[in-house]
Structure formats: C-alpha cells, structure tokens
Amino acid sequence: MDLPSLLICILLEVVAVKCQHIVQERIVGGYAPVPHSIKYIVSIQTRDRQHFCGGFLINKYWIVSAAHCNIGVHKMLIVAGDYSLTIYEGTEQEILPHLVVPHPAYNSTTNNSDIMLIKLRAPIYLNSYVSIALLPRQDATISEGRVCRVSGWGYTSPSGSQIPSTLRTVKLPIISSGKCNSSESFNGSITENMLCAGYSIGGKDACQGDSGGPLVCDGRVYGVVSWGRGCADAQFPGVYTAVSKFRRWIDNTIFSYYSRCNKF
Numbered sequence: 410m411d412l413p414s415l416l417i418c419i420l421l422e423v424v425a426v427k428c429q430h431i432v433q434e435r436i437v438g439g440y441a442p443v444p445h446s447i448k449y450i451v452s453i454q455t456r457d458r459q460h461f462c463g464g465f466l467i468n469k470y471w472i473v474s475a476a477h478c479n480i481g482v483h484k485m486l487i488v489a490g491d492y493s494l495t496i497y498e499g500t501e502q503e504i505l506p507h508l509v510v511p512h513p514a515y516n517s518t519t520n521n522s523d524i525m526l527i528k529l530r531a532p533i534y535l536n537s538y539v540s541i542a543l544l545p546r547q548d549a550t551i552s553e554g555r556v557c558r559v560s561g562w563g564y565t566s567p568s569g570s571q572i573p574s575t576l577r578t579v580k581l582p583i584i585s586s587g588k589c590n591s592s593e594s595f596n597g598s599i600t601e602n603m604l605c606a607g608y609s610i611g612g613k614d615a616c617q618g619d620s621g622g623p624l625v626c627d628g629r630v631y632g633v634v635s636w637g638r639g640c641a642d643a644q645f646p647g648v649y650t651a652v653s654k655f656r657r658w659i660d661n662t663i664f665s666y667y668s669r670c671n672k673f
C-alpha cells in the first residue's frame with residue numbers, strides 16, 4: 410500500500426466508512442467497541458511487541474487461543490487490558506507465558522483441533538479493564554442464524570507497517586456446518602470440531618491477525634478464530650474452532666497442571 414492510500418484509508422476509518430479493499434487484514438466490516446468493554450480479550454505479541462494473534466482469558470492464569478498461533482513460548486508476550494495497541498493507556502498488563510499447550514491432535518493441513526492453552530508466569534490482575542470469559546459446556550451446540558460477535562486487532566499488512574489500531578468487533582450469524590461444508594463453500598473441509606459464521610452476502614468477517622480471538626454467542630465463547638479463504642468473501646465464511654468440543658480437554662489440561670504444581 411502506498412502512503413496516499415494509507416492516509417486516505419485512515420481518514421476514511423476516522424469517519425467510520427468501510428475501507429475494506431485496503432484494510433483487509435483486520436476485522437472486516439466491523440466497528441470500534443466502547444473502550445475496555447471487551448475485557449477478556451488479549452493481544453498475543455512477539456517479544457518486540459508486534460501483535461500477531463488474539464486470545465482470551467478463562468482464568469487468572471490461563472489463556473485460550475488457536476494452535477496455529479504457537480510461535481514458541483519464548484517468543485510470546487501476552488497483553489491484557491488493551492484497547493489501542495499503539496497508545497499506552499495505563500490499563501495494560503503484560504505477562505510472559507510459562508507454557509503453551511497446543512491441542513495434541515492439531516493438524517496444520519486440515520486445520521482440525523486448532524486450539525491452544527497458554528499458562529501465564531504470573532496471574533493476571535482482574536479489574537474493571539480485565540475479566541474472564543465464560544465457556545460453553547462440553548458439546549453444547551449453537552444453532553444456525555444465532556448472532557455472535559468476534560473481536561480482534563487484525564494484523565499488519567504482510568509487507569509490514571501497522572496502522573494505528575484499536576480493537577474492532579463485528580456481529581455475525583452462525584452458518585450451518587452443512588452449508589459451510591457443501592460444494593458451494595468449503596467442500597468437505599469442515600470437521601465436527603469447527604463452526605462457521607458470516608453473512609451469505611459477505612462483507613463482514615474476521616481476518617488474519619484476528620486468529621485465536623473469541624467468537625462470543627449468548628455470553629459464552631463458542632468459537633476461536635481459526636481459518637478461512639480470503640476475508641469477508643460471500644462464498645467462504647470464517648471458520649472457527651468449536652470450543653464446546655474441547656471443553657473437557659480444557660478443564661482436564663488446566664486441572665492436570667494445577668495438581669502438578671501442588672505436588673511440588
């Protein structure tokens with residue numbers, strides 16, 4: 410992107426006009442939520458503070474994200490309580506991860522089981538800017554047409570420079586797995602561990618850099634931003650890891666590390 414179009418784009422963003430063809434790599438077609446109203450979301454960054462994925466807090470020590478966001482525990486930094494990534498707001502809490510637990514069945518070819526737990530070195534302090542997200546019960550379903558909300562900071566362009574970015578959010582309906590898995594769409598690539606959400610006319614979606622972030626329906630995180638084809642394409646909705654398929658794994662994993670700590 411050249412400088413003039415970047416500037417035009419920022420300007421358009423300021424007057425809240427969609428600038429989809431240029432800012433493709435962020436939540437597409439969404440809006441900026443009230444600052445600090447989405448308190449469970451975290452930014453996952455490199456140690457030199459480049460945002461690359463989202464995640465969400467499920468308790469003071471644990472974050473859920475996508476397995477494909479695993480760049481190695483020693484390269485990651487977790488930021489909670491953030492809104493603008495470029496402005497210091499005094500509400501941020503930066504914590505290093507202690508360990509990462511990508512799902513053992515994660516397959517980067519099929520994208521199946523794209524979920525990861527991150528344990529923090531120190532507990533996050535819960536306050537009016539940071540809280541925890543609720544999860545659905547094991548195997549809880551969410552029906553087609555239910556409107557959910559996905560949030561994230563999007564990403565820099567593949568070539569580099571980051572647009573000053575505040576959190577974005579967009580509301581999307583659930584699309585049935587049947588429709589999403591059909592030959593008109595993902596043609597057999599959707600597993601029972603995935604959820605699809607988006608509009609059949611396209612225009613609204615999560616996008617690269619939103620990966621790992623929460624899709625919230627009825628006050629619980631039913632989806633983790635996982636993959637797609639392009640962004641906001643009418644034919645291809647966003648694909649999310651179905652959190653309810655992993656609720657037992659999440660609880661068991663957290664419990665196993667908890668008991669291990671207590672033994673020593």
Ligand SMILES: *[C@@H]1O[C@H](CO)[C@@H](O)[C@H](O)[C@H]1NC(C)=O
Nearest residue numbers: 514515516517518519520521
């Ligand atoms: C991933 O899935 C593909 C297709 O089912 C399979 O061929 C491959 O062995 C799997 N990879 C791993 C690491 O399990």
Ligand SMILES: *[C@@H]1O[C@H](CO)[C@@H](O)[C@H](O)[C@H]1NC(C)=O
Nearest residue numbers: 517518519520598635636637
């Ligand atoms: C897995 O996700 C990538 C995008 O991250 C996509 O290009 C690829 O087609 C997906 N794999 C399958 C088997 O659908």
Ligand SMILES: *[C@@H]1O[C@H](CO)[C@@H](O)[C@H](O)[C@H]1NC(C)=O
Nearest residue numbers: 591592593594595596597598
């Ligand atoms: C869908 O998948 C089937 C079986 O894998 C394949 O034969 C067909 O060509 C695919 N259709 C499209 C539109 O890609």
Ligand SMILES: *[C@@H]1O[C@H](CO)[C@@H](O)[C@H](O)[C@H]1NC(C)=O
Nearest residue numbers: 586590596597598599600601
């Ligand atoms: C999607 O289609 C493939 C191929 O037909 C099938 O194996 C898979 O179980 C389907 N997924 C769901 C969620 O039904």
